[in-house]
């Protein structure tokens with residue numbers, strides 16, 4: 747790993763947002779690829795923060811300040827990660843399910859979808875099933891659900907059921923993602939698809955709506 751990427755990773759772990767933003771800009775100016783900065787710098791740092799939390803070395807405030815630093819860095823990276831000026835392919839309503847406050851993975855998926863030509867309705871975090879139903883009524887053809895906690899995964903099933911009960915299931919494609927879920931869980935709750943990360947999410951959503 748190059749020294750600048752290592753410095754970005756370390757600064758995210760330490761939650762030093764201003765340093766992270768400065769170093770990300772420096773890395774971009776030096777010709778480093780946005781994907782490498784994202785994966786080896788930012789995402790790898792968040793994985794480490796998760797491990798430190800499991801080991802009882804980091805606590806919720808440390809996770810929070812690391813997340814803030816990553817969020818600021820994503821804003822700098824965004825124009826470099828996404829293609830600009832693509833025509834909308836379909837409308838996607840994305841949100842983190844009820845009870846779950848994890849924002850970053852969902853935001854990254856939204857950003858990559860937007861850059862690939864999808865129109866995004868970002869419903870935010872802690873989103874109740876009815877809000878997703880409303881979004882479908884407002885024109886979303888795809889519903890994308892994120893959950894990072896094993897305790898909130900079952901709320902994805904509630905969203906699938908709410909869309910079904912509203913009589914909108916046939917016209918809606920539902921994709922799920924987030925660290926604790928997988929394809930088997932998607933099949934189990936009757937979702938149409940699963941993707942493990944933001945770039946495969948774009949491929950999967952394209953496939954679901956029949957786009958090239």
Ligand code: B12
Nearest residue numbers: 796813846847848849850851892895896923924925943944
């Ligand atoms: C940052 C963080 C927080 C921050 C979140 C801040 C924010 N603004 O998001 C705060 C401090 C709020 C937090 C709180 C808690 N957290 Co937390 N958190 C994390 C941490 C360290 C990083 C998450 C992250 O941002 N990762 C980086 C992003 C880019 O990755 P990602 O979210 O996985 O997303 C990618 C994929 O999963 C996928 N994806 C995600 N969503 C979607 C959606 C779709 C549709 C698709 C297709 C794909 C997709 O694509 C993304 C991009 O590649 C993780 C550890 C970890 N390794 O994940 C713990 C972790 C998720 N948290 C955990 C816990 C336990 C908690 C708390 C319960 C702690 C507590 N005691 O209070 C609370 C719960 C609060 C709540 N109700 O939600 C546990 C969950 C354990 C479990 N199995 O349930 C983890 C795994 C830590 C650990 N190792 O124990 N947390």
